[in-house]
Amino acid sequence: MTRILHILDHSLPLHSGYTFRTRAILKSQQVAGMAVCGVTGQRHKDSQQTECGHLAEQVEGLEFYRTRGKAEGPVGVREWREIAALTDSIVRVAGQWQPDVLHAHSPALCGQAGLRAAKQLGIPLVYEIRAFWEDAAVGNGTGSENSVKYRMTRMLENRVIGGADAVFTICDGLRDDLIARGFDGGKIGVSPNGVDLSMFGDPPARDDALAAKLGLSDRPVIGFIGSFYDYEGLDDLIAAMPALQQKQPGTQLLLVGGGPMDDALRAQAASSPAARDIYFTGRVPHSEVEQYYSLVDVLAYPRKRSRLTDLVTPLKPLEAMAQRRIVAASDVGGHRELITHGVTGILFPADDPVGAAEALSDLIDRSGDWDAMKARARTHVASGHDWAKNIHRYQSVYHHLLAKRGDGEMPSAA
Incomplete structure (x- = not known):
């Protein structure tokens, strides 16, 4: 049974498009016979869990591990502290749960933590981009295009994409943008938005x-x-x-x-x-x-x-x-x-x-x-766009990564 540890910004019981996609992926992977759990960073906000200090939480039959604490400091320093805390959580959970593959989901903070943890653990990293978060910040009014933060966010994401063993995007538009940046299209697959019919x-x-x-x-x-x-x-x-x-x-x-x-x-x-x-x-x-x-x-x-x-x-x-x-x-x-x-x-x-x-x-x-x-x-x-079918896009890449682990050959995600 393949064991997948998902690295997430936030999760259920919070409700958002992000958490609903995560739920659909994890539930479909369970049905497909995989073992799954998630670990969230410090941006996951749930007052009950924060007050109780629980490390793990069961929600709708899914298990999530939480990263305690709140990163502080000026912009840039705070984010690196978040990455460090999440990396520690991933390594700690992996020591207990023994995943075969790390699957990090955007933003790039999750991807960078996943990249660090994958190197420490010696296991493959799949990085999934749901949106370019610098563009999302512009769209929701919390950022401006070509600002220092905008450029830093893109640079960090480029670093994660370059280091990950395989990359997925949710649509062709994102994939085409990455290829235009110079990344190898053979490394980048598409796992489109879907629903659990x-x-x-x-x-x-x-x-x-x-x-x-x-x-x-x-x-x-x-x-x-x-x-x-x-x-x-x-x-x-x-x-x-x-x-x-x-x-x-x-x-x-x-x-x-x-x-x-x-x-x-x-x-x-x-x-x-x-x-x-x-x-x-x-x-x-x-x-x-x-x-x-x-x-x-x-x-x-x-x-x-x-x-x-x-x-x-x-x-x-x-x-x-x-x-x-x-x-x-x-x-x-x-x-x-x-x-x-x-x-x-x-x-x-x-x-x-x-x-x-x-x-x-x-x-x-x-x-x-x-x-x-x-x-x-x-x-x-x-x-x-039915997750029961689309989930096999991940499964194929996981199997290739595990089969070719250690020989230096990069499998195709496309």
């Missing part, structure tokens, strides 16, 4: 009681469920509503979630001519999210164009397609990798509220085609 049965019936509570009518509902970051482009979706209602009177917009843009979006909506048909729910418990999905006719993802959105494929559209929901998204690179326009969903111009309104209106006019589009989207997810 066993978790998605028939879509639930519309929750009429919840609709009445929110004040929704029976007119079409455009919806977004997720975090309110600037790069998500929700301001463009709100700006599109007056033009959309001119073509499709009574169309409603349901925004479920919260985040840094919450106040600004609420203020924008309040001053819109379509204000009475724009609804905010705030954050809702993960266990209740499915009820809100049941109210939405079209899930909209109006991401703005940037390096982050052009290079990275999001998870939410795949989850929506798995739930047999109609998906409409801006035509940034990350969406184009997931959605075929007119076949599995529609694409509309990024950063263009008028263009979005026209595309959404046309989609509503063609509601008779929706059932066929939903079926094609579900088939697309099942064929290319």
Whole structure:
């Protein structure tokens, strides 16, 4: 039985796209007959675990080891202290758990700790990039492009990529960017975002009681469920509503979630001519999210164009397609990798509220085609984004690394 120790920024019981992908990977590897556990760095925040001081935690049948403490110091020093603490945790857990392979997941802090630990332990390291975190910082407003921190983050990641035995990215956009930097494409595989289809049965019936509570009518509902970051482009979706209602009177917009843009979006909506048909729910418990999905006719993802959105494929559209929901998204690179326009969903111009309104209106006019589009989207997810199948991409590389361990030959991840 192959034993894989995953090195993570954070994990369950916290809920995020990052933790849901991790859960899907680890659960699928368990089903495939592998032994798995995870170790998290000091950025994993869970007050109960911090107060109790537990080293290990069982969540949903998965085991996670925690790195205690909090790194302090100026920028640069603090990060190296985080890497050192995580490295110590990995080595300590490995001494007890005896993994065959280390599998580190971005950010590069995890990758660098994994690289150090792999050298100490003499076992292979696989490094997986889910996004370039310097670009993510720009996208969520916590960093600026080409700043010192931006360049340092990229340099650290380049070091990890160069030292890892194999590399995975979640999409072609990230892989192509690495190849353009000069890295060997034969070393870099793609493990696309996916869903555990066993978790998605028939879509639930519309929750009429919840609709009445929110004040929704029976007119079409455009919806977004997720975090309110600037790069998500929700301001463009709100700006599109007056033009959309001119073509499709009574169309409603349901925004479920919260985040840094919450106040600004609420203020924008309040001053819109379509204000009475724009609804905010705030954050809702993960266990209740499915009820809100049941109210939405079209899930909209109006991401703005940037390096982050052009290079990275999001998870939410795949989850929506798995739930047999109609998906409409801006035509940034990350969406184009997931959605075929007119076949599995529609694409509309990024950063263009008028263009979005026209595309959404046309989609509503063609509601008779929706059932066929939903079926094609579900088939697309099942064929290319089901973790039960995609997990074998990792398994093949693990086996090659273990078979060629010590002979100096680099297996291909592509």
